[in-house]
Amino acid sequence: MKIAFVQIALAMVVIAISCKQHAIQENTAVAQLSTPLFPKGEKITNSNFTGDVWLNSLVNADSLNSIAVGSVTFAPGARTKWHSHPAGQIILALEGAGYYQEKGTAKRILRKGDIVKCPPNVSHWHGASIDSNFVQVAITGREKGETVWLEAVTDSVYRKP
């Protein structure tokens, strides 16, 4: 009977170890997969944004290639001011939950994989939702000039469903 006890105890130890090892492997996989696509970059210190926003300038426009690409990370509640782009802008949503609104239309919720094609010279804003961060790639043609910055997005506009 004692031998049976030892065998059972041994089996329990084996189950517990295999369970632990499995958990370690899975956690490693989760850590690898949840690595952000791009580093967060530098905190934006200019007055064109409300709240905490970080920019990683991935590609700068130059005389040969007029397209600029940047990864932007918005803390919950953070957003751009109203603004427009002379050549429009494309937004690819990477992580979290964000908002996008063009003047005169309802705001849209953006999640991973969503795409916005913002037309030239249309006033709009984008940013994180109230309780989640938001990471996006912004693709902007610079051949027709720089972004035109307008007024801040008020709390009441930001919070309007």
Place this chain on the structure above:
Amino acid sequence: MKIAFVQIALAMVVIAISCKQHAIQENTAVAQLSTPLFPKGEKITNSNFTGDVWLNSLVNADSLNSIAVGSVTFAPGARTKWHSHPAGQIILALEGAGYYQEKGTAKRILRKGDIVKCPPNVSHWHGASIDSNFVQVAITGREKGETVWLEAVTDSVYRKP
């Protein structure tokens, strides 16, 4: 003694169930995190590629916004032909391991988060590595015309370290 046996058996069942539940939770997390950023799209059937390649056209260029954006998935060994872009191209590496080579230079290995800024009219190719798939976003200005397709990338060029 029989009661002790039942208790031990019960404890083993509890450990096994809790281990299984943990594994299910972890697998769900892995599945969520490993969801591709964009769906794979349609298999490319034209002759500009070698091997199996899928395209998801995220944004088409139009008269207002000249930038096209697409997600391209290459199976292991698959690649473009040599080609060039009149307005250049930007590549963002999303997943897997890929290659990028400009004519006259050594090929470069691309991994998640790597960025290529390919100058206008420079002959180049890109694709998956030999033993891994490769997913990339291609950002292409269409204002100066369409891609110029050239000869296929031979196996010896593709495999050269």
